[in-house]
Amino acid sequence: MVIFMSLMVVRIATMALVLTGISQQLAQFQARSAFTGAGFTTSESDKVTQHPVRRKIIMMLMLLGNAGIVTAMSSLMLSFINTRDENPVNVWMNFGILGLGLMILWFFSRSQWVDHRLNNLVEWALRRWTDLEVADYQSLLHLGHGFMVIEMVVEETDWLVERDLAGLRLSEEGVLVLGIERPGADYIGIPRGHTKLQAGDTVILYGQRDVLMNLDERRAGSRGNWDHHRAVDKQLQAQREQEELEKEAEESKTE
Template structure:
């Protein structure tokens, strides 16, 4: 049995590595990354592949994600060295005599790795592992720190602003469904009432009154125009121009999407 100890050590190293990568993946997801991107970055850091992409820059600029990646790099180096050492020892004869043939050792290692691979690919185990890891991370860490600036693309012409509704504003004393702000590319995230009531994700029937503070998300230039917009024909005209501009933008994006080689299967 002593000759199998290095193989057991190798399999345990692989198990620990899979768990570490899985935990790191869900930790990155809690900071705002997508599941696919988080998995790619976790595996890249753990294996030391070091891909240089725009997504990697986002990870490096985020303090929490950067700490996770640095820890993965350290654990990855230790894990790879341990795995290689165990693999070499698996095929080195000891002085106590041969207790198993080379074929038996290779077979034991292949069977063990195959079983681990099947377990890692199991959807049921993946769901249960995901639930357990997410519960543990939320229970014992404060990793739920979203990079909202990156998520909302605030550096690409979009902004989140607070907008105070005053008497005479184009928005004042009108319902959201009448304003049709989404047609301009503007989303009302919430309303802080003067009575300290907060309305999150308000519905179309919600009426805006002077004293309300709106939290708006949309293109910067549209938000700036909305801040200056007053009641009357001039305000309505600004609304129509903003709607036309948003439609032109959507049409351009649609054309770009249709012309994309990937979408048409052209390499």
């Protein structure tokens, strides 16, 4: 029962962290780390501790995680097993109640209905007591259906290195550059066409998974240019097919 209640606490905290704008996996990892007192110190943890609302969530998890799970477990065992009562019927009844309680807690911990209600409750609380603009960025960016956001480190042998964004024409492949993290420099948000990528840059890209994976593996030289042209042709073909489907749908509506 204590384990299931702990899972529920971590689950609610994960929802709250996701609503502040971080990924599901990062939120789940940081929530469990804070609740268990593991204390991982990573660059991802800095993103959590530098945000006021995320800091409050993590502090609450630390408090709840150290509230005395061992004491709660011992109290639970003593409440269900009375050593002075040797009646086996009462003992089996106590275990039956415990089993039923575990089934109910399992249902609540796995239920999508409960998950949706908890998500709405956490979102309302963040809007009510914080000035945070709550948004589910995973849904906002439509992550899914083949689309994703990745961080790609530019290496010296990459096709991207020492070339400006205008010359790369990544948008023709269906790839958007959201930002650039440059070592020893400020973060470049919404970079312009004249921005030149350098070795060591971390580029944040949005697009379809297969296109992004191809771009990550693309190397400098004629082979890389050929891969770029093929990706552009594939994107144009996909656009033409989409336009034809939309045209057919319009004609069917007219008929």
